[in-house]
Amino acid sequence: MADPARNALPLPDYDHLPVGGLESRVRSLSAGEVEELLAYERSHADRLPVTEVLTARLDQLRAGAEPTSGDPDALRPEQSTGRSGSPVSPATSPEPFGPPPHGTPDQRGKPKGDRS
Template identity: 40%
Template sequence: MFDDVTPGPTTEELPIPDYRHLPAQAIEGRILELDGDEVETVLRYECEHRERTPLIRVLTARLRGLRERSSVRQPPSVPEPPSVRGPGASRTPRPSG
């Protein structure tokens, strides 16, 4: 899920103030206010430092939901080519002569 090269976030980098002092239920109530990057930051911290399984499950579910919603809303990654047909281009040319 996470690479081993990048160090995990510190408590100062977390989007939830006083995270270290909050019970899991208080954190769960604040997760809905976070965007995907913020949820991922909290999840990474939780996995590397606190390891509270119920909270990790909630964070993972929230992140999955955010990713699913964003993938549904995104336009296709490959734009459609512009139409090369102009007026009358759909007609088959008649052979001359």
């Protein structure tokens, strides 16, 4: 069952945000909104890096910092529009090489005396 408090948080999909991007997203929030996230975090996952980021931002706001134009709806790294799939292609593949001296299943190796 979904937690009703999660749906009312100031950052959408807060539980799925990567910790690394949280600092830039909380810059647009007011002190009250950061307090709300901090209370939610402490009563749910209580992740130390997250509580440190939220506490530091709350201290900045209480010391006179103003919310900036951060975008709480900004694209998350896990939703990037970059290329997906393998970067390997015929153009980036290595050059073919000869079989090892011990041979392959379809090509027998050379005895040591016959090597040149």
